[in-house]
Amino acid sequence: MQNVxxxxxxxSARSQMAEAFLNKFFSDKYKGFSAGTVRxxxxxxxxxxxxxxxxxxxxxxxxxxxxxxxxxxxxxxVTLCDKANESCPIFPGNVTRVHKDFTDPLSFTGDxxxxxxKFRVVRDDIAKWVKSYFSRKx
Numbered sequence: 184m185q186n187v188x189x190x191x192x193x194x195s196a197r198s199q200m201a202e203a204f205l206n207k208f209f210s211d212k213y214k215g216f217s218a219g220t221v222r223x224x225x226x227x228x229x230x231x232x233x234x235x236x237x238x239x240x241x242x243x244x245x246x247x248x249x250x251x252x253x254x255x256x257x258x259x260x261v262t263l264c265d266k267a268n269e270s271c272p273i274f275p276g277n278v279t280r281v282h283k284d285f286t287d288p289l290s291f292t293g294d295x296x297x298x299x300x301k302f303r304v305v306r307d308d309i310a311k312w313v314k315s316y317f318s319r320k321x
Contacts, residue, residue, distance in 0.1 A: 185258035187215050190267045194219030194245040196229040196288040197263040200306055203233060203240050204313040213317060216255070220267050222247040226288065232302045283312055
């Protein structure tokens with residue numbers, strides 16, 4: 184089993200979704216984790232759009248990289264935004280570092296329906312990328 188850490192700025196949307204998708208699609212080969220360069224809270228819109236696909240992330244919680252257990256090592260560290268890529272620390276060991284920038288859902292404006300529609304686009308982009316990238320690794 185290989186450990187994969189997904190990192191974005193607040194660990195509130197993108198990294199939470201990526202963790203859940205990896206654990207859903209590839210639980211036989213990978214264990215997904217997520218963290219942020221800064222801890223915040225899981226955005227309720229993330230919970231809503233993931234639940235639409237039958238994935239419940241309501242029990243996950245936001246954490247910073249500094250809160251990860253010292254004894255936890257990673258085979259992959261995937262940064263999901265440019266800001267996290269710039270500030271993500273170096274992890275010891277033979278870690279494959281991957282960067283894929285996704286739009287920050289926290290920047291979305293509009294009414295709730297418009298914001299949810301934009302969250303769905305990011306969610307679907309993340310799902311497609313996780314499935315594509317990690318299926319090539321199998």
